[in-house]
Amino acid sequence: MCLIWVSSVLTDRGRKVVMNIPSGFMCNAARSFTLWSPAAGRLCWRPLGAGSTSRMMSSKRQTDHLERTVGNYRQDALYPAEICGMVSESETVKRLRIVVHPDFTFKAGQWVDFFIPGVEKVGGFSMCSSPGLLQREGVVELAIKNAKHPPAHWVHTVCALGSQVALRVGGDFFFDPSPSDPAVDLLLVAGGVGINPLYSILSHTSDLLHLSQASGGRDYKIGSAHLCYSAKNTEELLFKNSIIQSCQQLPDKFSCNFHITQQRAEVDQHLRPFVKSGRITPMELQAHVNPQRTLCYVCGPPPMTEAISKTLKDLGLPKDRILFEKWW
Structure with missing residues (x-):
């Protein structure tokens, strides 16, 4: 430039x-x-x-x-x-x-x-x-x-x-399926404000699901979406209420876990079912990895992105199905 x-x-x-x-x-x-x-x-x-x-x-x-x-x-x-x-x-x-x-x-x-x-x-x-x-x-x-x-x-x-x-x-980090594309299951992994592009993708997926439902499934073929979102505490979880609402409205399509690493205050009751203490684990990722169907988007601090990408490869997810954005 x-x-x-x-x-x-x-x-x-x-x-x-x-x-x-x-x-x-x-x-x-x-x-x-x-x-x-x-x-x-x-x-x-x-x-x-x-x-x-x-x-x-x-x-x-x-x-x-x-x-x-x-x-x-x-x-x-x-x-x-x-x-x-x-x-x-x-x-x-x-x-x-x-x-x-x-x-x-x-x-x-x-x-x-x-x-x-x-x-x-x-x-x-x-x-x-x-x-x-x-x-x-x-x-x-x-x-x-x-x-x-x-x-x-x-x-x-x-x-x-x-x-x-x-x-x-x-940017080259995006989710933009065509109606003719086969269905994929999304695994979205966010750290801190790295949730921003993933929340955009999650919201877009919700919009496409509603379009598909309105057309009787003739338009977009949308699979499931699971979000793993890590932050220091629940106060730093952006869009948490909207994310929970999406999971409650479409429980067969959307799910999420909020991983909290430095929480001191008691977790609000409505958040408790979605909150886990500690970092995102390989076991959780493994539960949402299917090498043939899963497409993973990762955005967060570089050390987290690198560690998550390595874990996903070790779990058998092909490299071309792991997309990431590193900003800081």
Whole structure:
């Protein structure tokens, strides 16, 4: 990614919104591209100049997120968006609801490059909402943990309703079955905020199940989904009530275990049937591994991801059926 920045001004119903856009945003794309603003219509951005791949990789202004994902798929389009809802998902995580342009699309499990006016570093956050919510309401959701990293810090200290940002979709970690695909059983393994893309996948699976039921099984062939989710304590379990609700509504399809490693307070009664003390065990994974049917998605800290992947291989799950996202 070239990081020569163009500071541009959008006119939005009489207000000026300054947004910094990286000029070399598409390494192999055209030298100008178009953004869409709900208020201002289509806006043409022209880069200052193109650089070689080696020059881009050596740029001192390359951000951590862009470095980590330089080899990943990215869409060409960058869309302005607006924060329309905010809620505290836990003491350390804020959930954003964001209005996006009608042409904005993504697959369950993907992330966005998150551009903030006046903040040089680019955020990288997985969507926690499903493509179905986007289709129904025109919004996406991100759950972002407080941190010193400037984009996350901005979310927790500056971001407000009406704040303007820009989003670009990327990532090779997703679940996007076709109606003609054979059924698979999903095993979802999450650690901490690594639940975000997996919750998107779980919600998407629920949407597809409802579509299949409505069509009498003529559309999507959806198997089961089991979630293993590890966190320090129950307060840090994101989306726990919605996950439990899905398991209760579709007990023959969804199941979950919450693994708690540092719980001090008593576990709430409604959570007890789903909570296990300690880390995710090989025995639990083995109960949900079928080498012919299981497709596993893992997202969490690298040591956890590596250990879980090794265990799954030892249990006979083929390497191409173990998909993972490592972010930190």
